Amino acid sequence: MTPVSINTGRLRSPFYPRLAELDSLNTWHNWAGYSSAEALYCEDMEYFAIRNSTGVFDITPMTKYRITGPDALDYLNRLVTRDMRKIKPGRVAYAIWCDDQGQVIDDGTIFHLREGEYRLCSQERHLAWLTTAAIGFDVTVKEETAEIAALAVQGPTSYSVLKNMGIDGLDSLKPFGLIHHQIFGTELMVSRTGFTGDLGYELWIDPDKAIDLWDALFAAGKLHGIQAIGTHALDLARKEAGYLAPFEDFLPAETTVRTGRTRSPLEIGMEWLVDFNKDNFNGRRALLKEKAEGSTWRLVKLDIEGNKTADHSYIYADDKKNSDEIGFITSAAWSPVCKQNIALGTVRTPHGKPGDNVWVEVYYQREMHWNRVMAKATVVDKPFWFPARRGMTPPAPF
Amino acid sequence: MIDKYDAIVIGAGHNGLVCSALLAKAGKNVLVLEANDQVGGAAITREFADGYSVSACAHLLYKMQPQVEKDLNLNINLASDNLSTIVLSEVGEHVTYCGNKVTGVNESDQKNFAEFFKRMTRFSDLLNTYLNKPPPRLGTKNKKDLFTLAMLGFDLRRMGKVEMREFLRLIGMNIYDELDERFESPLLKGGLSLDSVLGTHLGPRSPNTILTYLFRMAGKHGTLSTPKGGMGSVTKAMSDSAKAAGVEIITNAKVKKVIIEKGTATGVELNDGTIYNSEIVVSNADPKKTMLELVGARNVETRFTHRIDNIRMKGNAAKLHIALNKLPTIKGFSESDYSQRILIAPDENYVERAFNSAKYGESSPLPVLEITFPSIKDSSLAPSGCHVMSAVVQYAPYQQKSDWNEEARTNFKNDIFSVLKQHMPDIENCCLSSEILTPLDLEKEFHITGGHWHHGELTLDQFMFVRPVAGSAQYQMPIDGLYLCGAGSHPGGGISGASGRNAAQVILKREKR
Amino acid sequence: MKKYDAIVVGAGHNGLANAAFLAKAGMDVLCVEKNDYIGGAAVSRELYQDWKYSNCSYVCSLLRPEIYRNLELHKHGLQITPYGGSVQFMENGDYFGSYHDPEAAHREMARHSKHDADAYTRYSTDTMRQCRLIRNFLLRTAPDPTSFKPRDIKELMLLGNKFLELGEDRLYEAIRFWTMSVADYLGEYFETDVIKTALSGSGIIGTALGIHSPGTAYVLLHHYMGDVDGNVGSWGFARGGMGAVSNALAGALQSYGGEIRSESGVDQIIVKNNRVQGVALESGEEIYAPVVVSNMDVKRTFLNCMDEKDLPASFYNRIKNFKIRGSSGKLNIALDGMPTFPALPPGSELIGHADMHFIDSMERMERAYDDWKDGTWSKDPYIDCTIPSAVDPTMTPPGKHFMSCFVQYCPAQIEGRAWTSEERDAFTKSVIDQISNYSPDFKDLILHVETRTPQDIEDQIGITEGNIFHGELTMDQLLFNRPVPGYAQYRAPVNGLYMCGSSTHPGGGVMAAPGANAAREILYDLKLKNTVPENFGDD
Structure with missing residues (x-):
């Protein structure tokens, strides 16, 4: 008997050596079993790389599943709420999937790599659900997280950086499009996707070529302000873009113990992703019923007066005494780029219609002492940050 | 042929026939589609050797719901009725029980048996009330569901404190401990153990076997009879009744799929491409076959599919048919004994040991048997002077480690014969020909997934509120217009017609809405 | 002769907890114990010099935190230390580990199946x-x-x-x-x-x-x-062995003025006119109290220590048929050092710190049960093996270890008759051999072995058939059916007589809930102020 040696420590992405070189803070946390940096040298500066030049974030830990087989399209169409028939090869879809009761399990992106061949990416691990969903379909679901190294390259100069690297076809690459490019003797996939709400791309490559890619990228970006960034910077950017994070703004239904804590897509502002006109999909019956009878919760984006961040605050209705507690904040931040006090929250219907005023009970600490303010807030229906460059094709060079 | 039917029933098993007849009687235009060339599903008479016929699957009637007989004006011609059960003893000191009487045991066992029988019939009567109506949903605010639940509570309480407590204690319990508490005779305990585990993947020590026993007693308190002409005559009578009510039955019509548009069933398509339209499609097929093959996972939800896939429905009962040139000798048997129900189950531990093998995908080397010689009271089943033996043999697990290859079948047959020989020393000389139907064969012949008689184990986790699966116990499947009416739905197996009748009630109520 | 307000029969953890809550309410309570040590099955015993054996119960997790807190057990020396994970040794030389840390656990599970790790x-x-x-x-x-x-x-x-x-x-x-x-x-x-x-x-x-x-x-x-x-x-070890739980409960009881008398086995519970009077000890001494609470299992209480005529026939019969089956045995082993497990990587945190199991398939698990049904011990048993001394330095001298092996299945009798000493040895051997398959130096490190069949446990502690739960946890013996229908509220059918052992709801394990619940019912009947805490609750 020879002992089976296993590494019981956190996994490291193939980019780890480069990240470690740049890291001066040593704040690593766990992301789906991998070490992921919270920040590398200064989270404020890293954030501005996203909004001002180019921030590079290692998304290798994102779980990736390859979906192939004759029924791949039918399988995905039953899995997610949007109509996948409309997603042609070379396109990417942001999608959400639900359990039988129409409660959100997770969101993610589905890449239509080639005809009939898909990759699904999500922050959390879902192999069990994806396998269960495959009962009755001629489809193969393969977990391939470790087989692909991936980087998010995000910010206004990202287009120029990649062009500098010699990547063709960027000029016509629209948001949610993908192209393949031969480099280092392998295939690099470039998709115009991201989690920052800004101009940006994601690069996908064989892990053996990860370091080559990193080095080429940073060489190409040297004059364009390229910076490696950590999770904190990204998290701030996603809040400005109004993107949701699982376990913060909603709970994955499969792992939620208490009844009533989960949310449907209609309750988290994702109705636009639900296509009742296509054939059956998971949760369809429940969601149709909910649509007819009305939802219990509504996700709100709040513009809050003042500058005190409203983390974990209660939300109250705008009545005489502000006495009706109607919900709570799930994500909050001071937006450096909008100079706004922003938050995402969940409130009971019928509260929280766009334009409604609500009150937020903010507790904040200054030099040990706690203070409390009731801040007025307005429900907005557009992302806080939505720059024109995000959708421009071709993007402007910088 | 009509362009559009009010309802299409897939499968002419007894529940499908009952359901179709009741729908037709209510004025519906009903079409029944049967894959095989005769109606009856698994309840048919089968000629297994030239001139020798038996009931192919179940060979005794004991659960037929009187209400079904009445509703369908069934006139079932019985070859024999009120059969006794004889548990064979190697030395000829058999134990015989019928109703609340038992012979061949000591006085205390006799007294206790009467008491046991009284209590069990009482509990099974209570159970039977609920077998004959669709189960309520739980956790909803629907008034009707709440009322049915309240009635259930009331009915329990009405039995009196002592009996209610006893019911709540026994309902999840195993038969082994209960028998051990009450009786001394190993043969009596063996026989009752077998009664509790027949057709299941359970041994007498498995909790839940009181429930299976009560289920057996429900309806007719376990009174046994055999129909003249075999089980096929029962389903023949049902199909006659259905036809008389206007039901159209097409045989050799194998359904390929249920046609579904936007979550609603609109008809069915046959293997040959023929399409029949209807707003109501009722499936007598088992839940797995219905949902995974005929409907397809893509048309239903993921967890629902998972639950259907997880239904435990792998059969353990094989059927042995023997053509006999004369009746075999059984020590201590009188002529009339041969026409009774005969069990080989010498004691409760023997039955449990037989079950052990099934857990590991092996057939029992010392199987338990339920034997009848139906030709004694029904000369139509065998040439004059000759006889047939029909036996249910356990355990013969569907998923046998050897996949039931020829060798495994031969070995199992040899094992059965050596057990038979202990009680019928001349059986081999009497045997003209024989056949064995394993659950695998039953699956092939009757299109029952897993070859399970009850279309799914009858255990509390697959019973009533959660049969066939959680959330779909009210016959309506999560597709508009699609219903189940087979044994896979509440209340479960046995030739009772209850599932078909309950399903028809639900369908007709929907129409009123 | 002093008369008490209440006598609790048996100083097991439930009896002590029950007595403590009664004493806390101001009652004059006596807890009598047949052995010369308290704790029943939650004990630390020096059966080999300088070794403490948790020779019955061996891990602690069910002990209700409400009771722990309410009786201030930490003040009476109780400290529960969690321990990490478990390991399943496999016949093919591999192993399956489970870790406290969810990510480590996920990685190891994914090594065997990615699907299962996510599931x-x-x-x-x-x-x-x-x-x-x-x-x-x-x-x-x-x-x-x-x-x-x-x-x-x-x-x-x-x-x-x-x-x-x-x-x-x-x-x-x-x-x-x-x-x-x-x-x-x-x-x-x-x-x-x-x-x-x-x-x-x-x-x-x-x-x-x-x-x-x-x-x-x-x-x-x-x-x-x-x-x-x-x-x-998650599970923990009581520092100093499981006796620490009983000692802390006894400390709490005494701090409220309660008394404990060991070596005072009860021969008979005295009943007059359907009213309990007190107890008669094996020594012949009689002690009186209007309330008697039995910590013994219900069979021992009603069939051994009472007169059949003092009980309703239907109740007596139900108790007679109460299912309390010997299905597990124990091996307690003093080791000269930590055994090696070559399947594990050197330095693995699982060594010593995890529950170890030496069985790797569902079929082996079920076959172990088939042996029991046939009236014998499992030849290839399920062993839940822990080495508490790896976590708790107070159990053994430094460098030495105490190993606790919970073994299933092990019947109370062999094919309906008593165990012979040869059979006991064979049982011991089947356990040691199974472990040795995965630890070549294990046998050589053994200094002392205590083998306990269900019969031994019954003889020493008094639990019928040595059943660790005082009765099977089947649906017919749970909740309002426990111990028997109609008597699930701790009251026996004799006025003033109560049950507080694990035969009552919510059942076995070192939980102390039956003892506490019984105390609440007694105080309710006596119209005294309730001292038993409520569930902490969870939104």
């Missing part, structure tokens, strides 16, 4: 839902469903409401969970045999059922519903 999340979520449900009822008296008393109806409605709170879909899941077998339950989540095997152990520990027997999923829950500092399902 585990849903499995633990679903199981947690059932835990949250059952935990509501642990520190409550089970309502009598046949009763129309306001108190019962209120409790019944509370029970019903807790179920309704689950919502329709999860309500069905609960029904299924409570009735299915642990093998079927695990089969709905996992595909890998060794992973299922590792999880299935909790479904059979202490029962006379196999992993395929319906009802064993609940037994799994019974082992999951405990917690160490809010980490549900």
Whole structure:
């Protein structure tokens, strides 16, 4: 008997050596079993790389599943709420999937790599659900997280950086499009996707070529302000873009113990992703019923007066005494780029219609002492940050 | 042929026939589609050797719901009725029980048996009330569901404190401990153990076997009879009744799929491409076959599919048919004994040991048997002077480690014969020909997934509120217009017609809405 | 002769907890114990010089934190230290480890099956839902469903409401969970045999059922519903051995003025005119009190220590047929050092710190049960093996170790007759051999072995058939059916006589809930102020 040696420590992405070189803070946390940096040298500066030049974030830990087989399209169409028939090869879809009761399990992106061949990416691990969903379909679901190294390259100069690297076809690459490019003797996939709400791309490559890619990228970006960034910077950017994070703004239904804590897509502002006109999909019956009878919760984006961040605050209705507690904040931040006090929250219907005023009970600490303010807030229906460059094709060079 | 039917029933098993007849009687235009060339599903008479016929699957009637007989004006011609059960003893000191009487045991066992029988019939009567109506949903605010639940509570309480407590204690319990508490005779305990585990993947020590026993007693308190002409005559009578009510039955019509548009069933398509339209499609097929093959996972939800896939429905009962040139000798048997129900189950531990093998995908080397010689009271089943033996043999697990290859079948047959020989020393000389139907064969012949008689184990986790699966116990499947009416739905197996009748009630109520 | 307010028979953990709560309410309480040490099955005994043996119960998780806190057990020396993970040694030389840290656990599970590693999340979520449900009822008296008393109806409605709170879909899941077998339950989540095997152990520990027997999923829950500092399902060692639990409870009892008398076995519970009078000790001495509480299992209480004529016939018969089966035995071993386990990587945190199991397939698990049904011990047993001394330095001299092996299945009698010494040796050998298959130096390190068959446990501690739960945890003996229908509220059918052992709701394990619940009912009957804490609750 020879002992089976296993590494019981956190996994490291193939980019780890480069990240470690740049890291001066040593704040690593766990992301789906991998070490992921919270920040590398200064989270404020890293954030501005996203909004001002180019921030590079290692998304290798994102779980990736390859979906192939004759029924791949039918399988995905039953899995997610949007109509996948409309997603042609070379396109990417942001999608959400639900359990039988129409409660959100997770969101993610589905890449239509080639005809009939898909990759699904999500922050959390879902192999069990994806396998269960495959009962009755001629489809193969393969977990391939470790087989692909991936980087998010995000910010206004990202287009120029990649062009500098010699990547063709960027000029016509629209948001949610993908192209393949031969480099280092392998295939690099470039998709115009991201989690920052800004101009940006994601690069996908064989892990053996990860370091080559990193080095080429940073060489190409040297004059364009390229910076490696950590999770904190990204998290701030996603809040400005109004993107949701699982376990913060909603709970994955499969792992939620208490009844009533989960949310449907209609309750988290994702109705636009639900296509009742296509054939059956998971949760369809429940969601149709909910649509007819009305939802219990509504996700709100709040513009809050003042500058005190409203983390974990209660939300109250705008009545005489502000006495009706109607919900709570799930994500909050001071937006450096909008100079706004922003938050995402969940409130009971019928509260929280766009334009409604609500009150937020903010507790904040200054030099040990706690203070409390009731801040007025307005429900907005557009992302806080939505720059024109995000959708421009071709993007402007910088 | 009509362009559009009010309802299409897939499968002419007894529940499908009952359901179709009741729908037709209510004025519906009903079409029944049967894959095989005769109606009856698994309840048919089968000629297994030239001139020798038996009931192919179940060979005794004991659960037929009187209400079904009445509703369908069934006139079932019985070859024999009120059969006794004889548990064979190697030395000829058999134990015989019928109703609340038992012979061949000591006085205390006799007294206790009467008491046991009284209590069990009482509990099974209570159970039977609920077998004959669709189960309520739980956790909803629907008034009707709440009322049915309240009635259930009331009915329990009405039995009196002592009996209610006893019911709540026994309902999840195993038969082994209960028998051990009450009786001394190993043969009596063996026989009752077998009664509790027949057709299941359970041994007498498995909790839940009181429930299976009560289920057996429900309806007719376990009174046994055999129909003249075999089980096929029962389903023949049902199909006659259905036809008389206007039901159209097409045989050799194998359904390929249920046609579904936007979550609603609109008809069915046959293997040959023929399409029949209807707003109501009722499936007598088992839940797995219905949902995974005929409907397809893509048309239903993921967890629902998972639950259907997880239904435990792998059969353990094989059927042995023997053509006999004369009746075999059984020590201590009188002529009339041969026409009774005969069990080989010498004691409760023997039955449990037989079950052990099934857990590991092996057939029992010392199987338990339920034997009848139906030709004694029904000369139509065998040439004059000759006889047939029909036996249910356990355990013969569907998923046998050897996949039931020829060798495994031969070995199992040899094992059965050596057990038979202990009680019928001349059986081999009497045997003209024989056949064995394993659950695998039953699956092939009757299109029952897993070859399970009850279309799914009858255990509390697959019973009533959660049969066939959680959330779909009210016959309506999560597709508009699609219903189940087979044994896979509440209340479960046995030739009772209850599932078909309950399903028809639900369908007709929907129409009123 | 002094007369007490209450006499508790048996100084097991439930008896001590019960006595402590009664004493806290101001009652003059005496706890009598037959042995010359207290604790019943929660003891630390020096059976080999300088070694402390937790020679019966060996791990602690179910002990209700409400009771721990309320009786201030930390002040009386109790300290529970969590320990990490478990390991399943496999016949092919590999192993399956489970770790406290969820990520490490995921990685190791993914090594065997990526699917199962992800499925585990849903499995633990679903199981947690059932835990949250059952935990509501642990520190409550089970309502009598046949009763129309306001108190019962209120409790019944509370029970019903807790179920309704689950919502329709999860309500069905609960029904299924409570009735299915642990093998079927695990089969709905996992595909890998060794992973299922590792999880299935909790479904059979202490029962006379196999992993395929319906009802064993609940037994799994019974082992999951405990917690160490809010980490549900995790287990801990009591520092100083399990006797520390009993000593702390005894300390609490004495701090409230209660008395304990050891070497005072009760011969008879004295009853006059359907009213309890006190107890007669084996020495002949009689002690009187208007309230007698029995910590003994119900069979021992009513069949051995009472007169049949003092009890209603139907009750007596029910007790006679109460299922309390010897299904597990123990080996307690003093070791000269830490055995090596070559399958594990050197320095693995699993060595010594984990529950070790030497069985790797569901078929082996079930076959172990078949042996028991045939009236003999499992030749290839399920062993739950711990080395508490690796975590707790007070158990043994430095560098030496104490190993506790819980062994299943092991019958109370061999084919209906007493064990012979040869059979005992053969049983011991089958356990040691199984471990040796995975630890070549294990045998050489053994300094002393104590083998305990169910019969030994019964003889020494008094539990009928040495059943660790004082009665099978099957549906017919749970909640309002425990110990027997109609008597699930701790009151015996004799005025002033109560039951507080694990034969009563919510059952066995070092939980102290039966003792506490019985105290609440006694104080209710005496119209005294309740001292028993309520469930901490969870939104």
